[in-house]
Amino acid sequence: MKTILRNSEKVAVPVIIGLSVAVPVIVLVLMLLPERYNLFNANALTFPLFHATLNFATAILLIVGYFFMRIQKYNLHRNTMIAAFCLSVIFLISYVLSKISHAPVPYGGTGFMRYTYFFILITHIVLSAIIVPLVLFTMYRGLSGQYKKHAKVARWTFPIWLYVAVTGVLVFLFMLPYY
Template identity: 80%
Template sequence: MKTTLKESDKVAVPVIIALSIAVPVIVLVLMLLPERYNIFGADAITFPLFHGLLNFLTAILLIIGFFFMKAEKYIQHRNTMIAAFGLSVIFLLSYVLSKISNEPVPYGGEGVLRYVYFFILITHIVLSGIIVPLVLFTMYRGLSGQYDKHAKIARWTFPIWLYVAITGVLVFLFMMPYY
């Protein structure tokens, strides 16, 4: 059994590392596009509203999954976390489409709220890059039955992923008047 897991690590680990590098690079490149192509003809608020909803639902699923794990309902925990991961993948694909489709919208707030917004935004962006490999390794370790490794990394993944999901909603709420 252990040989099989080590063999699967030879494939999974490089794939996870490659995705962890590629995803932030792709997002950065798309943010710097000189021209946008509104493929779906979507209003400026359409994608952010969808992203806020996905982040909200992801946060709810993460919390539910945490309680399933604490209650030792591991199948429900696994299914809930897979659903949270699925929503995050949908978010990422939609986010890429939004960067291709819509110009960035500047934040128009002033005073203390401006500082609060930028603190939330900057921490959200930094941790969004960090969460990609954490989630991928946590999911891989859990789904491949490496539960000790899964538990060790999940202790870090859960609070960061939850923070990213919640701050994603907050960023949307701060930006909503400017779309």
């Protein structure tokens, strides 16, 4: 069994590292596109509303998954966390499509709200990049039966992932008047 795990790690770890670098780079490149192509003929609010809904649902699933883990319902925990992961993948694909379709909308608030918004936005962006390898390693460790390693990394992954999901909704609410 250990040989199989070692062999799978030879593939999984480089793939996780590659994705962890590629995802933020792709998003950054798309943010800087000089021209947009509205692929689905969607208005400016469609994607952000969908993203906020996905983030909200992800946050709920993360909390429910944590609850299942605490009461030792590990199959329910696994399934709930896989569902949260799937929503995050859907979010990421949709986010990439939205950056191709629409230019970023500037925040128009002032004063204290502006500082609050940018604090939330900046921490959300930084932690969004950090969460990619954490989620991938956590999922890999859990699904490959490496439960001690899974628990170690999940202690970091859960609160960061939850923060990113919740602040994703908050960023949407801050930006809602400007779409």
